[in-house]
Amino acid sequence: MILHPPILALVLASLIGCGLIAWASLFAWRLLARWDLASGAESQIALERRTYLVSTVMAFVMAMQIGALVLFVFNADRMAAMFVGAMCAVGTLNASVYGFPALYAKMAMFFAASLWLVADHVDGRGRDYPLTRFKYRLLLAIAPLALVEAGLSLAYFLDLKADTLTSCCGSLFTPNKDGIAAEMASFDAASALGLIAAALLLAGGTGLAAGSGRLPTGVLRVASLAHGAASLFVFGAALIAIVSALSLYVYEHPHHHCPFCILKREYGYVGFALYLPLFAGTALGAGGAMLRTLPLPASLNVALPSIAGGLARASVAAFALFAAVAAAIVWRSGLILIGG
Amino acid sequence: MGAWATRQRYLIDFAALSLWRHGARSLGLWLIYVLVVFVVASVILYGAAIRREANAVLDAAPDVVAQAMRMGRHEMSTGADIEKLRGLRGADRLEGRLWGYLYDTSAAANFTLQVPSGFDPRFRLERGEAIIGEGVARLRKVEAGKMLFLISPARRFLKLKVKQVLPLGSALVSSDLVLVGEADFRAFFDLPAGQYTDIAMRVRNPAEVGKIAEKSLLALPGHRMVTRADMRRTYEAIFSWREGVLVALLSGALLAFAILAFDKAAGLSAGERREIGILKAIGWDTGDVIGMKLWEGAVVSVGAFLAGTVAAYAHVFLFSAPLIEPVIKGWSTLFPRVTLTPTVDALQVATLGFFTVVPYLAAILVPIWRTASADPDRVMR
Known part of the structure; x- marks a missing residue:
């Protein structure tokens, strides 16, 4: 692994994001099993309360993922100076087998995150949690992607070594x-x-x-x-x-x-x-x-x-x-x- | 979209007013936040600036340097080695270089003695003349026109008239430099004619550097070839690594800061608790309170981020980063005094944001929610 500040920042973001999404999907699982808007039980009220926390946390994670994609590409371009044969981001991404898969996973995560943010925003406009079930199903669908993304990014950064021979975009x-x-x-x-x-x-x-x-x-x-x-x-x-x-x-x-x-x-x-x-x-x-x-x-x-x-x-x-x-x-x- | 924006505007308005009212309470945390940003930003800005300097310096380095090796140690090259490389198509300005180190006991510092390149007419030296770097002049208290005396480890004496002191602008590489003529150099170090420290060459077409290094290696199998791109990569890796190690060490401090922010956000005063209770009683819902509190966090973050970054900018570019310089640059008695060219780019700012704002926001999310979701009657009672 190359100890380069943007890499550390991206790893930090991946770990925070991955941990929070894992925690949120556990909650999503419980919510989908027990959600019943008609019920006035203590557990339903606690669930409703907790959805605010999960919404806020997820909005934060998704926004962070969107920023991370830009930082990832920008950083890959800058790091090209460290690899033999690299002229731009392609060389840096090619320096490890996990480079391009990590980029694709980040791009997929970007789109998934934006869809979730849209659903969350609309849900917040209704007074009776209208899209809650859909939102949390979507979250459960995104969670594996987030894990894969974090895993690939980590594997990529751990696999990077200075002076690797790589191929340029040409x-x-x-x-x-x-x-x-x-x-x-x-x-x-x-x-x-x-x-x-x-x-x-x-x-x-x-x-x-x-x-x-x-x-x-x-x-x-x-x-x-x-x-x-x-x-x-x-x-x-x-x-x-x-x-x-x-x-x-x-x-x-x-x-x-x-x-x-x-x-x-x-x-x-x-x-x-x-x-x-x-x-x-x-x-x-x-x-x-x-x-x-x-x-x-x-x-x-x-x-x-x-x-x-x-x-x-x-x-x-x-x-x-x-x-x-x-x-x-x-x-x-x-x-x-x-x-x- | 309009309604949403208006709502956010009111929330920001309220958040700013609330900060104003309870400002003193969070001032301490804010100052620590500024300090955290300041330290991380100093490291990142300084690392990037010094990499840029090193890069600029290397622009003048030869494209390929051939160094003789024996048993894995550096050896002297000979005139015969240079002859073997002559006629290599594409290579240009081939010459043997003479340079070495001298530990100067009076200044307790290492000087670099070098014979200037014969292709550079600016540094043509007669016997007994020298051009010295800014650091040497400072330590030995000499200036142009004065005499400089050097003693070799073999007790050989060299008396030099200082022709010129190199300008400060190039201090990063020339601070410890003493340029002398070839005859003086050979006599001083007792070096026979036809021996050189290493061999340097230019390559006309930058795309051919790798090929020419390869061909040179075929001609001189006992040598190692160092291209300018190799040197550049090494510097890049060294400075990035030092910068990264510092940031990694600082992550402990970041964690401590995040815990402090969590703690501070969790412990609301009775007044604030009542205020939120009243807001909820008059119709704010949990989402509104969370939004307002997040805006508070955002205002605090933006303020701390700007203040910390500006302070770090001043620290690095106006004062040459006295607090972190030795760790990243390296250290020695004869330290180059160098003013860095101010540069900030988006990558550094984004990295800095990820390191400081993201942990802060992540830390305050749960306390904010806990505050916002409390029942109004329970908190007001």
Whole structure:
């Protein structure tokens, strides 16, 4: 293990988060077995009281997980100087077999955490704990993921050794190799940009429909679900576009496909301006759609549709920001990939 | 969204007022919080700044250094070794370097004696001339134009006229430096002609450094090749490690602080307890009280974080971190006096937040809930 302060901070966050989630899922188990809103028994009141604590604790953990993802990637980029052959975060993540799995687990945790935060926020608006059962079922589903995530992060950091020989992004994101990274890199730039543009238009259209308050409920619901699906589509298409086209425009180099080097200072941290709205837009869109899959409780008759609409609008705004940054990158770049 | 934001605004308002009323009670804890942030921030800022300095210094280092080894120990290289490397395509400015250490008994410090590179006309020296570092000048109380006397372990005497004192800006590497001409150096250390401490070279194309080191090793199997990237990694690892060890040691203090914060948050005064009881009696629910108390925690955290970080910034960049410097930088009699270039980046700030704010918030969650979920009639009675 490398005793590097950001690593210690991430391990600390993982351990705190993992411990709190384990404790909260024990409570969730008990709650799901005994929850009965109609009962006035002492045990039910104690449960109701305790849900406030668990909600607060979980909101704290989830917010911490979201911050940890950003810190994890940022730190991986900085630590590249310590490994032979590493130029950016790819080298650092490749320095151990657990690196990329840990990153994927953190990303999954980010989305799971945002969904939970949305459910918790909506639940807090109803006076009769309307989404409590759903929330705690979701928590029980997230708990194993959190354990896996903490385990992978810990394994990764323990496995890291200075001076490890690793491979740089140039050898991973090359069209003429095997694997997903290579497949993404070999995507033709024009079709990748076309795909993301189509995905953004779809997400924008469905999102605006889902966010407008004037449509009938049934249509809103369909639009919301479609927007959720479109958000996931945007996420995938955006990753392909970043690897196969946008990063090339940033580096002004026709063969450098790395989606991590754009996070570097040399490129003005433009990667953060791309990824943050992309992740936020996807999480918000998926959150809005998740709300619409639930049966509408009476106490949330007004609040839930308004929150779901707000999430859809916020998601569209985030995607618009992503689109603006991407367009600015292509516009300002000196590289001509298409036509010319 | 509007209603939510308005509600939060009122909660913040109330939290700030409540802090104002009970401020004195939590002032002690706040000061300790500031102190904790200050110490951790000093370590993190100083570690990053010194790594940056080391990196800047290495920009001027040769791309590849070849050192002769015998039985795992450093040996002198010979002129024949240099000839074997000559003609290596891509390598440039190949030369044997002469440098060594001298323990100076009068100053009780180690000086580095070096012959400046023949490729650098700024440091051309005649016989009997020397250019010295800031630390040497300070310890021996000499300045440009004065004489400097050195005695070798073999009682050989060297009389040097100081041509120039190197500027402070480069003190991190040049503080203990005495640059002398080749003839003086060989005579002083009794070193025969054709022997060198090691061999340095430049590589025209940075992408070829690894290949050229590999080829040099084939030409000189008894040598070890050190590239500039190796040195950079070593410095990075050493300073990160020292910084990490300090932070890890401080984690005990962080834990103690978290326990203190827990304890402090758990023990409410009767007045505060009554206040929360009244709030709940007039219609606040548990969630509102928790929200208000969390905002209180956030205000305290942001204040302590800012105050601690600013103090640490001043400590490190204005006063050169007297409290932690020896631990991270290393120590010796002849210490370089160096003012660090002020730099703070988001990674450091985020790390600092994870180390200080996260444990604090985690510690106060349970006490806050316990306070907020109490029955109004029980607390007001």
